[in-house]
Amino acid sequence: xxxxxxxxxxxxxxxxxxxxxxxxxxxxxxxxxxxxxxxxxxxxxxxxxxxxxxxxxxxxxxxxxxxxxxxxxxxxxxxxxxxxxxxxxxxxxxxxxxxxxxxxxxxxxxxxxxxxxxxxxxxxxxxxxxxxxxxxxxxxxxxxxxxxxxxxxxxxxxxxxxxxxxxxxxxxxxxxxxxxxxxxxxxxxxxxxxxxxxxxxxxxxxxxxxxxxxxxxxxxxxxxxxxxxxxxxxxxxxxxxxxxxxxxxxxxxxxxxxxxxxxxxxxxxxxxxxxxxxxxxxxxxxxxxxxxxxxxxxxxxxxxxxxxxxxxxxxxxxxxxxxxxxxxxxxxxxxxxxxxxxxxxxxxxxxxxxxxxxxxxxxxxxxxxxxxxxxxxxxxxxxxxxxxxxxxxxxxxxxxxxxxxxxxxxxxxxxxxxxxxxxxxxxxxxxxxxxxxxxxxxxxxxxxxxxxxxxxxxxxxxxxxxxxxxxxxxxxxxxxxxxxxxxxxxxxxxxxxxxxxxxxxxxxxxxxxxxxxxxxxxxxxxxxxxxxxxxxxxxxxxxxxxxxxxxxxxxxxxxxxxxxxxxxxxxxxxxxxxxxxxxxxxxxxxxxxxxxxxxxxxxxxxxxxxxxxxxxxxxxxxxxxxxxxxxxxxxxxxxxxxxxxxxxxxxxxxxxxxxxxxxxxxxxxxxxxxxxxxxxxxxx
Amino acid sequence: xxxxxxxxxxxxxxxxxxxxxxxxxxxxxxxxxxxxxxxxxxxxxxxxxxxxxxxxxxxxxxxxxxxxxxxxxxxxxxxxxxxxxxxxxxxxxxxxxxxxxxxxxxxxxxxxxxxxxxxxxxxxxxxxxxxxxxxxxxxxxxxxxxxxxxxxxxxxxxxxxxxxxxxxxxxxxxxxxxxxxxxxxxxxxxxxxxxxxxxxxxxxxxxxxxxxxxxxxxxxxxxxxxxxxxxxxxxxxxxxxxxxxxxxxxxxxxxxxxxxxxxxxxxxxxxxxxxxxxxxxxxxxxxxxxxxxxxxxxxxxxxxxxxxxxx
Numbered sequence: 001x002x003x004x005x006x007x008x009x010x011x012x013x014x015x016x017x018x019x020x021x022x023x024x025x026x027x028x029x030x031x032x033x034x035x036x037x038x039x040x041x042x043x044x045x046x047x048x049x050x051x052x053x054x055x056x057x058x059x060x061x062x063x064x065x066x067x068x069x070x071x072x073x074x075x076x077x078x079x080x081x082x083x084x085x086x087x088x089x090x091x092x093x094x095x096x097x098x099x100x101x102x103x104x105x106x107x108x109x110x111x112x113x114x115x116x117x118x119x120x121x122x123x124x125x126x127x128x129x130x131x132x133x134x135x136x137x138x139x140x141x142x143x144x145x146x147x148x149x150x151x152x153x154x155x156x157x158x159x160x161x162x163x164x165x166x167x168x169x170x171x172x173x174x175x176x177x178x179x180x181x182x183x184x185x186x187x188x189x190x191x192x193x194x195x196x197x198x199x200x201x202x203x204x205x206x207x208x209x210x211x212x213x214x215x216x217x218x219x220x221x222x223x224x225x226x227x228x229x230x231x232x233x234x235x236x237x238x239x240x241x242x243x244x245x246x247x248x249x250x251x252x253x254x255x256x257x258x259x260x261x262x263x264x265x266x267x268x269x270x271x272x273x274x275x276x277x278x279x280x281x282x283x284x285x286x287x288x289x290x291x292x293x294x295x296x297x298x299x300x301x302x303x304x305x306x307x308x309x310x311x312x313x314x315x316x317x318x319x320x321x322x323x324x325x326x327x328x329x330x331x332x333x334x335x336x337x338x339x340x341x342x343x344x345x346x347x348x349x350x351x352x353x354x355x356x357x358x359x360x361x362x363x364x365x366x367x368x369x370x371x372x373x374x375x376x377x378x379x380x381x382x383x384x385x386x387x388x389x390x391x392x393x394x395x396x397x398x399x400x401x402x403x404x405x406x407x408x409x410x411x412x413x414x415x416x417x418x419x420x421x422x423x424x425x426x427x428x429x430x431x432x433x434x435x436x437x438x439x440x441x442x443x444x445x446x447x448x449x450x451x452x453x454x455x456x457x458x459x460x461x462x463x464x465x466x467x468x469x470x471x472x473x474x475x476x477x478x479x480x481x482x483x484x485x486x487x488x489x490x491x492x493x494x495x496x497x498x499x500x501x502x503x504x505x506x507x508x509x510x511x512x513x514x515x516x517x518x519x520x521x522x523x524x525x526x527x528x529x530x531x532x533x534x535x536x537x538x539x540x541x542x543x544x545x546x547x548x549x550x551x552x553x554x555x556x557x558x559x560x561x562x563x564x565x566x567x568x569x570x571x572x573x574x575x576x577x578x579x580x581x582x583x584x585x586x587x588x589x590x591x592x593x594x595x596x597x598x599x600x601x602x603x604x605x606x607x608x609x610x611x612x613x614x615x616x617x618x619x620x621x622x623x624x625x626x627x628x629x630x631x632x633x634x635x636x637x638x639x640x641x642x643x644x645x646x647x648x649x650x651x652x653x654x655x656x657x658x659x660x661x662x663x664x665x666x667x668x669x670x671x672x673x674x675x676x677x678x679x680x681x682x683x684x
Numbered sequence: 685x686x687x688x689x690x691x692x693x694x695x696x697x698x699x700x701x702x703x704x705x706x707x708x709x710x711x712x713x714x715x716x717x718x719x720x721x722x723x724x725x726x727x728x729x730x731x732x733x734x735x736x737x738x739x740x741x742x743x744x745x746x747x748x749x750x751x752x753x754x755x756x757x758x759x760x761x762x763x764x765x766x767x768x769x770x771x772x773x774x775x776x777x778x779x780x781x782x783x784x785x786x787x788x789x790x791x792x793x794x795x796x797x798x799x800x801x802x803x804x805x806x807x808x809x810x811x812x813x814x815x816x817x818x819x820x821x822x823x824x825x826x827x828x829x830x831x832x833x834x835x836x837x838x839x840x841x842x843x844x845x846x847x848x849x850x851x852x853x854x855x856x857x858x859x860x861x862x863x864x865x866x867x868x869x870x871x872x873x874x875x876x877x878x879x880x881x882x883x884x885x886x887x888x889x890x891x892x893x894x895x896x897x898x899x900x901x902x903x904x905x906x907x908x909x910x911x912x913x914x915x916x917x918x919x920x921x922x923x924x925x926x927x928x929x930x931x932x933x934x935x936x937x938x939x940x941x942x943x944x945x946x947x948x949x950x951x952x953x954x955x956x957x958x959x960x961x962x963x964x965x966x967x968x969x970x971x972x973x974x975x976x977x978x979x980x981x982x983x984x985x986x987x988x989x990x991x992x993x994x995x
Binding site for chain 1 (some may be wrong): 686688738740826828845878880916918919941954955957958975976
């Protein structure tokens with residue numbers, strides 16, 4: 001048994017748990033009789049499983065001995081008995097065994113731990129090495145990638161292409177024998193070349209800059225010289241003014257006008273140029289002037305850049321102000337918008353047409369910027385003061401003076417169809433409300449300004465100046481004719497109101513020497529009054545009358561007979577003949593509709609324009625018509641009483657006119673035609 | 685415009701009208717009366733100026749249209765006119781009739797043309813040769829209207845002097861003279877004494893003008909009935925049992941032989957100068973009237989106005 005082995009060694013044992021067997025052996029040599037007891041060596045020999053069995057056995061023995069002791073003690077044995085002592089000795093041996101086993105177990109454990117620890121150490125070291133290496137690898141990889149990504153500045157420089165480089169660069173730089181093979185060298189060479197070139201160009205640039213400075217200085221000098229000339233020229237111009245006037249070549253004036261004309265809006269400019277040209281070439285009595293505020297016009301033309309800034313500033317100011325006071329009402333805003341839309345250009349043209357008798361027709365042309373139309377206002381100034389003829393009030397009224405210069409050109413509505421949409425936006429229903437303020441937008445005015453709107457029939461291809469030129473002569477002639485006609489009518493009216501029919505000497509041959517019927521009244525009527533008359537309905541139905549015409553009532557009387565004549569005067573008189581409608585009040589009422597003879601009288605007065613218009617330009621037309629009316633009434637009355645065979649007493653109108661026959665044909669027409677110079681009346 | 689005269693073509697399908705401007709217009713009745721007539725078919729198919737002065741008389745023979753105006757008589761061929769060619773066939777200047785623009789009326793019978801004019805005489809012209817055969821003198825003022833009694837071959841003429849003269853056409857002698865204004869029942873002194881319309885139907889004669897329209901029995905030479913029409917009548921015709929007359933006033937008067945006015949049909953013109961009946965053609969049996977208006981009223985049923993042609 002092991003306990004025996006242990007006992008044997010008991011007397012000389014040097015317990016040595018730690019330390020290597022080698023040192024122990026060296027000590028063992030020193031001490032011959034000392035046996036080195038190395039439990040570790042022993043440990044390796046022993047089998048743990050066996051030790052464990054031993055342990056169990058020992059525990060069992062111990063338990064058994066204890067039990068025996070117990071038995072013995074309980075059975076009353078003495079304390080120091082031999083059996084118990086025996087058993088005590090055995091127990092203590094067992095205890096010693098157990099203690100050894102315990103020791104061995106501890107030692108095994110320690111040994112195991114040490115081994116593990118060692119292994120771990122080794123593994124750690126290796127692990128660290130691995131980590132180091134990996135780290136280094138990563139580092140190196142990063143460095144490599146950095147190196148690979150490196151872009152040198154040289155790549156940002158644009159170099160000439162290789163072919164060019166080889167062509168242009170001198171040999172010492174390009175070194176083709178080297179560079180053709182070596183890319184690095186090639187790039188270096190190219191960079192060198194680039195540097196050379198840049199140096200060269202920089203020098204050139206400096207030289208050019210220097211030259212430019214010199215030339216700039218030269219220019220400055222010359223400019224100063226020129227500006228010093230300007231005052232001298234002005235002096236000369238001033239001095240030449242009297243000469244200009246003397247020679248009547250107003251260059252100065254024309255220059256000034258041209259200067260101002262630059263600021264005119266295009267339609268007015270076209271009108272100015274064409275009118276001035278026409279005036280110079282054909283019509284010496286026509287003159288054109290520009291009037292208005294030039295500064296405002298300049299301000300307007302600078303509109304795009306400056307006013308935008310102004311607007312933004314003023315907007316900011318306005319907003320500030322608005323927050324302080326109440327916002328203006330919608331109506332006022334709309335009103336402002338309307339005013340803005342109907343704004344006139346500050347410059348306007350004034351065209352003066354002078355007539356032979358000294359009266360002048362002033363035409364003022366305005367341009368409405370937003371609506372792109374021209375309007376005209378008129379004024380007539382006469383050499384003599386026109387005494388008031390009551391019925392002539394409308395004749396020279398500036399509102400209607402130029403009405404219907406061309407047929408159906410009333411000037412009440414804007415001729416530009418685009419304006420319709422503009423008006424809708426600001427709630428203007430019709431332009432006619434503003435006509436008295438802004439002037440009349442006649443179609444001929446637009447044509448003179450070169451403005452053509454598609455609603456005008458779209459026949460002519462002309463635009464701008466050509467359009468204006470094609471209409472200028474005709475329009476000016478019409479304007480002058482209109483003025484003269486109106487003035488003539490004015491004079492005629494004033495004498496008609498005094499019951500005198502002014503017949504000029506050239507037209508005297510149309511009428512017999514003695515005319516008994518006389519004009520007793522000449523008054524003006526309104527369109528309303530005209531339509532209410534009974535004997536004019538046929539004219540209204542035939543559509544020969546419109547609201548822009550002038551209406552008059554003439555009353556011719558002889559004895560008890562009264563002839564009412566309603567006259568329709570077209571604004572285009574004397575191009576359009578006045579139209580007479582008759583109604584006779586004599587023994588009942590007769591009109592042209594009911595009686596053939598009155599119808600014949602109407603035709604006598606209305607139809608024969610060639611006879612009645614007199615010498616050109618035919619301004620005698622109306623008065624001749626009235627005179628003929630009187631003559632016809634004479635004939636009518638005198639021949640009428642012829643028919644009655646004296647059964648009603650003495651005739652009211654004795655027969656004075658010489659007639660061939662007093663009644664002809666089934667309708668028994670009277671002889672209304674006067675034959676000159678024989679002086680008798682016959683039928684047509 | 686006043687329409688003074690009308691005449692229908694020999695075939696009855698066309699109407700020629702003359703106005704105071706000397707123009708003659710040709711209307712196509714067949715177009716105007718067809719069911720699909722439009723406004724255009726009421727306008728003339730041909731319109732030409734025939735004379736200087738008014739065309740007071742138009743007359744249709746079998747082949748020609750005769751028109752009178754301003755001291756001349758012109759003849760137009762109907763065949764040409766229908767083809768819309770207004771070519772003058774022949775013109776006869778009745779210078780002796782004229783003192784210029786005088787009023788001529790004519791009538792035709794056999795081959796002679798009876799012309800009455802401003803020189804107070806009636807001339808008879810041979811239409812073949814154009815030679816004036818004879819003159820009937822007797823009136824003291826110009827002649828308004830002429831009429832022919834076929835049975836007795838007598839010419840009746842009415843004039844401004846108020847006398848109706850009856851002439852024998854074979855002997856060219858006056859047979860009777862009736863001064864209408866001397867008869868109290870007819871006379872209307874306020875209007876005058878001229879006779880402007882004459883019509884005859886065998887034994888009966890209608891005459892009117894200044895004096896009232898009256899029906900005369902020719903054998904007894906006395907007025908049997910006087911028609912109470914207010915205005916002066918300018919043309920009157922016998923039609924079946926009725927007497928139709930037009931004149932001052934915008935209506936056509938239908939009267940009965942007894943002297944009553946049966947109806948007055950209103951028309952467009954304010955007074956009427958001429959009335960014409962298209963009896964030759966049964967298809968287009970219409971009555972047309974014209975007067976002091978450019979419209980010629982057409983009556984398909986004589987009792988009311990159907991439509992108007994526009995000169």
